[in-house]
Amino acid sequence: MNILKVKELSIALNGRPIIENLSFRLESDQRLFLQGEIGCGKSTLLHCLLGFVPFQHGEILLFGTPCKSEVDFSPFRGKIGLCFQNPEDQLFGPTVLDDVAFGPLNLGLSQTEAYAAALKAVEALDIAHLKNRPVNLLSGGEKNFTALAGVLAMNPSALFLDEPTNGLDSKNIEKMTALLIELHLPMLIASHDQLFTARMAHQILSLEKHR
Template sequence: MIELKNISYQYQNGEQVLDDFNLTLEPGDKIGLVGPNGSGKTTLFKIIMGLLAPDEGEVIIFDQPREKEEDFIEVRERVGFMFQDSDDLLFCPTVEEDLAFGPLNLGKSKEEAKEIVQETLKLIGMEGFEKKVSYRLSGGQKRMIAFGAILAMQTEVLLLDEPFSGLDEDAIERMVGILNDTDRSYIIVSHNGELIERVTNKLYYMNE
């Protein structure tokens, strides 16, 4: 589903973040990515989504080489990327609109989107939140809605950047349950070694 070959990436200020980096995500893979702050985990996700272009190497997604901006249009429809900062994912006035945004954008009817919103709220344990104002939610509630917004896109692949941070224990258990139940493939970044082991079947460490 995702193949990164010999990827190197350097920011404008000259910092070399990825050097000859290789990674493969196959159907059924639930990959945990562990590494210290600044090791390049978020950078890696941005390269997969085409938000940053690698200096060297190949990005192959769903068996197609992805180079130009237009190559990534399909990637962004078929890979759900949950940003590290949930405020970047919630930009509509209400929770209902934030959850419906992906499905509507992907061509679902208003009726279908409404159904997906209800199913998603039930799944994430937040029934009754549809009319709430997204920006007034607590940090943990926002993160759970951001997770819901990614699930609502119904993509085959998920990239989850520190999804557990700021969640209370109940919400963490709900998220762990959803991740264990899903047959979607994903790459998840977390600092919590115990949690990441519960939701993955492969674990990779990033060094330097």
């Protein structure tokens, strides 16, 4: 099953080409990695694939459905979990558990259901000891795991991850790698981490920077 299919996609920002005529697909059993130098458009592409950045040409299909406008993309933003490169961009709850419960609440779960899903997610990522900690007191690595917990609490069918090992020490990179492998979810991952990529990637898509 195709989770994602991209056909001849072109993205330009402020008149400058970022992505040109890109085609690829993400299958249900695949971890596909995006690689390329800084500025080649990896983050822009991830955001575009969920409708946060417009595209000029081509086609994006999510679970077989063509997506072009906000009304097309919005139903898939819980089904596909996106973790930003900077986890602070998606953490805003007063405590870790409040933050992780935010997504499930937005999906329409009751408060009891949402907090149960949040607790399950923090336990799965081995950060339950942080559940009552204010988000602004988390370390950089703790923020990475909290952001991922917030995505997993929405029970996604696929993950789009932007530099998930960014700022992690070697011990936590090992932890993140093991946890992601155990999820058995299709993933589209942007990463500069060569060792992480070597352990995780089923396929690598290299992007070129436009001069």
